Every structure is written in structure tokens, then in C-alpha cells.
Amino acid sequence: MALLINCPVCGKRNGYEFRYGGEDKGPRPDDESLSQASWCDYVHNNNCVAGIQKEWWFHKDGCGAWFTIYRDTRTNLEADTSADTSIPEVK
Amino acid sequence: MDRLKDLPTLRIRTEDKVSFKYQGRALEALGGDTVATALFANGVRIFGRSLKYHRPRGLYSLDGECSNTMMRIDSVPNVRAETTSVKDGMNVEAQNGLRRQGFDPLGFMDALSWAMPAGFYYKVFHKPARIWPVAARQIRKAAGLGVISPDFEMAGRYDEIYPHADVCVLGGGPAGLNAALSAAESGLSVILLESRPWLGGFFDYRSKLHARAAELALEVANNPGIRVFTNAPVVGTYSDGLVTAFQRGSKADCFDERYIEVRATSTVVATGCIERPLLFENNEKPGVMQVGCAHRLARSWGILPGKKAVFSVGHDLGLEAAIDLADLGLEVRCVADVREDGQDPRLVGELQKRSIPFYRGWVATQAKGWNRLRSVTLGSVGGAHERRFDCDTLIASAGFTPVWGPIALGQTKMRFDLHTGFFLPERMPQNMYAAGRLLGLCDPASIEASGRLAGLEAAAGRGLDVAARMSAAREELEALPGTVRGSKLAMAPVKGKKAFICFDEDTTVKNIDQALSMGFDMPELIKRFTSAGTGPGQGGIPGHNLPLYVASSMRYQGEVRPTSMRAPLVPVLVATYAGANHDMAKRTGLHESQQAAGGVMERVGVWIRARRFSQEKSARAEVENVRNNVGILDGSTLGKFRIHGPDALKALQRVYVSDMARVVEGRMRYSAMCNEDGCVIDDGVITKLGENDFFFTTSTARAGVTAEWIRYHTRYDDWDYSIVNLTDAYGVINLAGPNSRKVLEKITDADVSNESFPFSCVRDFHIRSIPVRAMRLGFVGELSYEFHVPASFAQSLWEVLEEAGKELGMKNFGLEAQNTMRLEKGHVILGSESEQRTTLHDIGLGGLWSRDKARWKTVGAVALTHTEHQRGRLKLVGFKMEAPASKPPLDGSPIADGRVKGYVCTARYSTALSQPVGMALVEDELAGEGCRLPIFEDDCGGRLLYAKVVPMPFYDPEGKRMKS
């Protein structure tokens, strides 16, 4: 795996130590008024952008934290988006 | 064969004799020999038979760029003889129908080549579809390389390492050595990868440059900042400075092959070049070889390539080799050079001095002979003149081609450079620097200087201030000879049909013409259609010629475009990727005790567990002992967790389907976790230790991922809780059977009567002085206690229990007995009675789901709502066999209307019921009580087993026994 991932707790580590947790889709919608289709959309459908994507990673062979990074899916390099305010920060 | 002696360039150790076997014959080699050079020295000239036409093939490049020399070595098929060091006791066998040297029962295939145009297999055999299986079998018998049996197991020692460095230099030739030195002298740590067994590249075997190569290699060896890996071909380059390679080890190493994954900030690519094959009629006959092959055979291994040789070359190294080999004793009949001019006049003078006829603008057009080369026809490039020479060796090379794979993998575009005739990178990928041949350089001094500059560029890229040294290095390089005009000739002027552009796949120039005439116009598509370059050697032989030939075709309009490169750049054994592959099984704290008690230990997931305590497969005695007396089981593998903190309850509400607010101290609660699709993934019990403080168990299989799961599903919530995996910190001992209370009462002061410690409760007390958390569970359906105890106390508790149970005749029981008893109770084991698609409703546990906790956004709840009444799902049912004497099905599937309608999950003979019972997941129309299930099994010989759906549990339906 070519990825190097910056864990907010442990720093830059080999991608082997992590598990991918999918695109960042924001918090789960409320159960009420949730149709089957909109539910499936949240759970299963992805944007699969060719470009910078915010996504979740788990440091499984490390500190055990879930965190997000911005990754350029075309180069597999972590993107620096510290100056980018267009992507809302989700805790 | 006598080897040449006293050459300073020799890489063989004449005093070091190695004996090995070839085709059953004992042969002798010398230390430093590869299998290929050892065989060649022993007179072997035919190394293999080609894939399609079974043409004899010989030594060609010495670097393993084609499948010509693939052999079966120590039972491993398709080993490259050219890159494998010969070892004592090695057993080498030829493959692909080459039963004995020089005879091939399928040799007639070559005469049929006219019947096999490009894309032949695809076009001829795919319609009608029914003939394909027959055709495929016959084709595979005739074609293909090597044989492997399905139960083949790879022997050998494999390993893996993950070194880090500031700079990774690919290639240990003059450019790479200089790059490594200049980077290391700047204070950087350097890793140098070289595919050959020694450093020096194309300096190493040349009389005038050998000393310089040795000097550089010594400097590198003495530099503590440089770590050198020889015998280590580069496999791939990736983003973030990742380089993968593998290394072949010798007897002295702790591995036969190991995977290397280098992580470096910068990469210097100094992979040099290989030779571009010359295309002419029969250009791959045994006896035809490349310049480097012939020259290195003599200079490194002391073997002359033949007696009488003709040279047909396209570069100065070819002229140099002709002169040098002539001086070493080879009779050089003549030298043809495709170039009309541009040769080094000094070399031309040396040829004249030796009276070797020299033909400018001439090229080999045809080789003749069958198993051995007999003669060569040379012609002028224009095609006007022709001459024939008798010879046993033709040393042929059209030009050079840089090894640009590592750069191309960096997603950069390769552009055809008209001056050098090379594919050169349009721009270098980030943090990657090229040196030597990859810059189009040819002159030895220029190549060295370019290496020094690349090393400094890497240092600058790393942020070091080397500006002054860099400009000096640049000036030095600019003062030296620059790029050299390269030969672009792709094809000698011949009309024949057997000019091979790809040896691995037996692709001829005629096949390319056919593809072109069918409308293919991109080299990459032609590669796919004709399969040129898709064989084991990848692009090594055709990589450069195919685009050149396509571009020279009348039908092709456009620039010269290379075919694409992919990792692995060289083939790697899967065993090497697997590396050390340590078995990481876990043992419980009670492992030794159970083994000593006669436990039949088995690997179950990551654990080693006791299946049973006798050789009797069904563990019937263990079942009967628990049902009638008392038994003891090691359940330490169970997942165990503590979750605590202000938001601990919220986190449990999120992942468990039940309402966790109803868990009270002193009582356990059984519940399950689902995934987002409502499919059940885990079950276990939850106990409350205090306010927002819980201890819960998970199935053995989920222990490793439960913390991750809970944290994942609360990742947006910023809840404050901690989760601790106590799986290995606690041992678990299960005491089960109607007499278990009697055992327990003997060793504890706590009140364990049914009144003060009833079923489904949890109590903390001491057994002797050991603190235990005891749970009254009913997994096996009897009165039962599960003791959770700090792992360090597990063995002591085990001994206390054994001692106390002795007079009652307490016995061990294992997984098999437990499985039978829980089956009789209709208790599920997830993964056994469920699969990926099984929802909580499907296994009849829908009642666990609390539907009024939407505000907790319970994982899976939405899907549980949607699937609650869904039709067409597999439902879990219990069944009894119709014939009480029938054997329980092992697995098998219920069949109806000729279709599979589900499958059997678990079935066992029930002693309590005196008949086989089981559970199955079946389509809902078969799930009704009383439905008849015709079960098909692999070995039932067409005689279906009949079962009937019955209500569960099979045993003690009211649960009186476990609550007693």
C-alpha cells in the first residue's frame, strides 16, 4: 500500500496500520421520515470522486482512533486542505 | 568446457565446485554461476520451447527478460535460469514438452504457424461456446509454460522488510553508484537496489571500466549512509516515495527470497538500459544472442558464446564487444552495423587492425538452422545487397532501450525522443530524479556525472542547501558528451514470417501486420490483441520494438506511443509477497491444562481450542456427562469489554438492538448487534457494573473489531466514554450440569442457591481467594455458571474447580459437546446459523429489537423496520430427520422443484432425543412447521435425506433445567 496517513494522535504512519471507513457523508439522518431509498443512499451510495475526498480512517494497529483525512484519489496522496473552508469540518 | 582464465572481470570462483542435476544428469558448475551460465558451460544450447510453436529457444539476454530460459527448478516451475544462482544439489528440469534436449513431440506446431494468425485463439474457438472447454483443454496441453499440481506447496524461507531512507536509488550501475554517493555525502541515508548479484552495471564486465566500477562499489560499501541490496529487482514504484522490490538470498542469508518495501522521500531512477532486439527472420534461434549476453558470458563467466560468430549491431557497445571477444578467442566472421555513420572511429580502427570485415548500413536478415544456428544472411538496410556467412553464433542488437518502468509507474507520460530513439519522460514524477541512460546519455563519464547530479537533486528536494555543489555538477555534466543519436531501425528488410517481436507469446511481425490490417492502430491495443508483451517477461523484449514497428507501418499515422507499464515490473513469487507468514494463533491461559487432559486441540479462528477430550468424534460421553452430572469448559476466547464514562450508555444504545437502559445491576441481558442492513453480526450479554459502567461479552470472532465498531458508529457524536478490550485480560471457565452447584458450594462462602443467585443473574464473589464474576447462563441448557476471572488466576481457578469436582466425577468438555448441546437448545452461533444476509428477524431473534428507541439511531434499526415482513428471505428453522436411524447431514441443501432452497447450518445426533436434529436456513415457503425438507448432500449418491421442520428448542423447551 502506497498510502502514508497522518493519524492525529500518532503522526505519519504506513497505510497498512489503518482501515478505511468510507467517504465522509456527515452524521446519520434521523430515523423518522427516512424512506428506504434515502436510507440506502446514505448507507451504500458513494460519490467516488476523482479528486480530493474527505474520508474516514481507523488506526487499527495503533491508537484506535477514527479520524478524517483529505485524500486525492488520483494520486493517493493526502491533500493539504487546512486553508480550504468550503468543506465543513465535522467532529 | 574450459573457462577463460585470468580475466579481472570474472565473477566465478573456479575453486568452488557446485554439483547440480539437469534432466537427471549430474553436472558441475562453479560458484558464481547462474543456472543458465552453468548449463551453457555444460554444452546446453536449447533451454526451452516456445509457448505456441514449440520452437527451440536458447540463451538471449542473460537478464531474464524473456521466457526462453524458464525451467523447473527444485519442483518450482517457470524459474528464470538466467537470474537464479546455481546451488549445490539443485535439480533443474526443462519444461514445455522438452523431454530430452533437442526433441519435442510437439515441434511440428511450428510448421502450422500459418494457421494461427493474431487473435487466433479468440477468434477461432470462442464460437460455438460449447467447443471452448474442449478446445481450451487441447490448447492448454499444447501451449503454456510449466506444470503445477493443485496441491503444490512452496518450499523455502521467505521474509519481508520495510526499510526507510531519505533516498532510494534504483540501479547500482555507474549512475546509481554516483547518485548514492553524492546523496550520502550530503548527509542523507540511502538505500540502493540492484537486480544483479553485484554492483557496477555496464562498467562491470568491460576491460577498461571494470576497475572504475570496483572503485565505486568499494566507496559505496564503505559509506555507512548507504545500505545496498543486491540481487534485488525493483517491482514497482508508487506515490509517497514507496518502492517495492524483492531480493534473492543465498545459503548464508536467513531467506531464500524476501519482499522489500522501501519508503523514501526521494527516488533516483538509474536503471540503465537493456538492448532492443533486432527483428529478422528466425531472430530467436538458439545461437542468436544479444551483445551484452555474449560479452558478459565471456567476461563475467569465462565462457565464449560460440566458435564462429557474426555480429549485427546498432551501437558502439556492439563494436567494442566484437573487438574484445575476438581478442578473447572468438572467431568474428564480420560485423554489420545498421548505422551508416556515427561510430566511434577508434573502434572502427580496432576492427580494421584485426582484419574483421565491417559493413556499415548492413543488418542480419535471416538466420538458418533448426536446433542450432548454421548460417546468417546479412543485407544492406536498403535491401539491395546480400551475403551469407556460416557461423554458430549471431550476436544481434538493434539498439538500446532505457528501463523506464519505474518512472512510467509514477503516472508520467513517456515521449519518443527522435534524437536518441528512446522513450524519455515528459517530466519526472514528484520527488523522482533520473540519471544516466534515462537521460539519453551514453558516454561513461557523462553517465557518472549525471548520477552525481541526481543525488544532489534528491538532497535539494529534501531541503538541503546543495545549490553550489549542484551548479558545479551541472557544469561538469554539460562539459561532457551529451545524448547520442540512436538507431531507430525496427525491422530488417525481410519478407519472412518468422521474425519474432515477442518471444514469450510467439508473436511475429506478421501478427502485428495482421492486427494493423484489421484496423488496430494503437500499440497498446495491438499488444492486447496479439498478446505481444503480455507474457512473463512483460515488455522486456517487445516493449520498444512494438511501438517502433507500429509507427513505421504505412497504416499508422501519429506519434510513437509506448505500451503501458504496470507493477510488478518483474515477476515475483506469491510466496515472497506472503513473506514470513508467521502463524499468529492465540492460546488461552488454560491451554496446557487442556492439552494435558487429552484435549484434541484445533485452530478456530485466531485461537487454538479443545474440540473434544477423546478420539470419539461426536463427544457423546462429554455431552452425557454435562446433561447428567457436571462438566467444565474453557471459554476464555469469548470477547470481553468494559465501557464506561458519562456517555457509555448512549454508545451501547447505538450499537445494541435492545434498550440498554433496562440493563440493571445484578442481572444480565442478552442482546445482539446488527449492521446497517439489519443483518445480525454479534450477540452477547451485557451487565451493569455501575452508573454508565458496563461489562459485556461478544462472540469470539468479533472480539477484535468491537471497539472499532462502537467507535465508528459514534464518530460524529463526540460522546465521552472509554472502551477497554479485556478479552485477553480475563479467562472464562464454564461449569455446567445439574451437579455444578454442588461443586461450587464446596469452594465458595457466597450464597449460590437458586433463590439468591437465580438464572440470568450476575454476582461478584470469591472462590477460595480468587475474585470471580459469575454469570448464570444457559447456553448448553443446564444449570451453568460462567466465571470471568483475571487471566492470571484462570489456571488456579481451574485447579480449584477440578479438585472440587473430582468426587462427583466432573469431566472436561470441549467445543464439540458444547455445539451439540446448544443445538439441542436451539441457541444460535452467529456465523454458523447466520451469514452475511441474515437479519435478526431471519434467525427468530427479532424480539430482542426494541423499536421505540429511534432517538438513539440504533445501527440497523431502519433496516430492521424495512425487512420485518419482507418475503423471500432465508429463515432459520429447526428440523428432525424423518428416519431416526439416519445420519445427520454434514452440510447439504434442501432441494425443491430442482432448486436449492437454503442450506443446513448445523446438524448433530441428539442423545437426549435419540435422533438427529439440526438447524437450517431455508426459503420462507419451506419454513412452516411440518414442512418436509429433502436434503441433498455431496456424497448422498442421489438419495435425498428427508427432514421435517419442527419447533425449537428440541431439548427442555421450558428451560426448567437451566433455571433450576
Ligand SMILES: [Zn+2]
Ligand atoms: Zn493513531
